[in-house]
Amino acid sequence: MKFKSSITLVLTLLVFFSCARNPFTGQSTLAIVPNSQLFPTAFAQYNQFLNENKVITGTKEAEMITRVGQRIAVAAERWLNAHGNQGYLNDYKWEYNLVKDETINAWCMPGGKIVFYTGILPVAQNEAAVAAIMGHEVAHALANHGQQRMSAGMLQQVAAVGMNVALKDDKNLALYNQAFGIGSQVGVMLPFSRGHETEADKIGLILTAVAGYNPRRSC
Ligand SMILES: [Zn+2]
Numbered sequence: 001m002k003f004k005s006s007i008t009l010v011l012t013l014l015v016f017f018s019c020a021r022n023p024f025t026g027q028s029t030l031a032i033v034p035n036s037q038l039f040p041t042a043f044a045q046y047n048q049f050l051n052e053n054k055v056i057t058g059t060k061e062a063e064m065i066t067r068v069g070q071r072i073a074v075a076a077e078r079w080l081n082a083h084g085n086q087g088y089l090n091d092y093k094w095e096y097n098l099v100k101d102e103t104i105n106a107w108c109m110p111g112g113k114i115v116f117y118t119g120i121l122p123v124a125q126n127e128a129a130v131a132a133i134m135g136h137e138v139a140h141a142l143a144n145h146g147q148q149r150m151s152a153g154m155l156q157q158v159a160a161v162g163m164n165v166a167l168k169d170d171k172n173l174a175l176y177n178q179a180f181g182i183g184s185q186v187g188v189m190l191p192f193s194r195g196h197e198t199e200a201d202k203i204g205l206i207l208t209a210v211a212g213y214n215p216r217r218s219c
Contacts, residue, residue, distance in 0.1 A: 022143050023085040024203050029144050030151040038147060039091050039111035046095070046113040054100040056118065062098040064127055065116050065134075068211075069096030072134045073112065075211035076142060088142075108137040110146045131213040135204035143203060145196045 020031035056062045073094045080088045092112040102119040114137060116130070124130045140146065192200070 020144050020147065023080055023083065023088055024139075024143060024206075025199070030148050031144060032151040033147070035091055035110065035144070035147065038150070039093075042109040042111050042113060042146075043093060046109050046115075049115070050097060050099075056098045056100055059098075061118070061121055064130060065098045065114075066096045068127060068131045068134050069094065069114055071211040071213075072131065072138050072207050075135075075207045076138060079206060079210050080142075106133050106137050108134075108141040110141055110144070112138070112141060114138070128208075128213045131208050131211060132204065135207040135211070136200050137204075138207060139200040139203035140192060140196065143196070143199055145192055145200065148196075149192070 019028040020035070021027070022029050073089075073092075077089055080086070089112075094112040094114075096114045096116075098116050098118060101117040103117045104119045104123055106114070106116045106120050108114045114134065116133075120133065121130075124133055
């Protein structure tokens with residue numbers, strides 16, 4: 001078999017056997033590195049980020065981030081259980097932190113590791129608005145958007161340099177950094193595609209409503 005066609009075959013098999021299911025849409029999604037391997041990497045990156053940044057604790061704002069995060073996590077579990085997805089969150093280790101940084105941003109890593117920057121608080125003026133942002137960020141994680149972005153990057157690399165090099169180490173940090181935009185720029189997440197943003201908006205609205213927040217109050 002020629003080298004090129006064997007690569008094509010390997011890629012096809014890899015995609016075929018490497019899918020996860022998005023419980024919100026029912027669609028299969030690309031997941032070359034299983035969450036059981038991806039999550040520990042994300043958790044380590046999250047801890048490193050917390051170590052290198054100022055985490056705010058004991059303030060009203062920090063308590064609000066934790067409270068909203070817990071309500072969104074409970075809402076996610078309730079929604080998933082009600083729709084036949086018991087156990088979907090088994091590997092999640094939810095954590096919610098407010099970090100001193102004037103950047104207007106918030107994110108949720110795979111496995112439920114959330115950061116809100118203080119810079120976003122003046123923009124999100126009440127708890128319902130924080131919940132809407134939290135719901136959106138958590139939705140990216142629940143729908144495995146980071147996983148898909150990483151898998152797509154991995155396939156590109158396999159196509160470019162060959163199977164052995166790309167998959168030599170399944171915790172390949174360069175790929176992880178490419179997928180999440182962290183590492184040298186810890187905490188700066190690359191933008192998601194427009195399709196993923198729309199999906200996160202929809203799922204986020206569900207989570208916010210199930211958590212008992214009024215989405216209209218967030219405007
Ligand atoms: Zn988003």
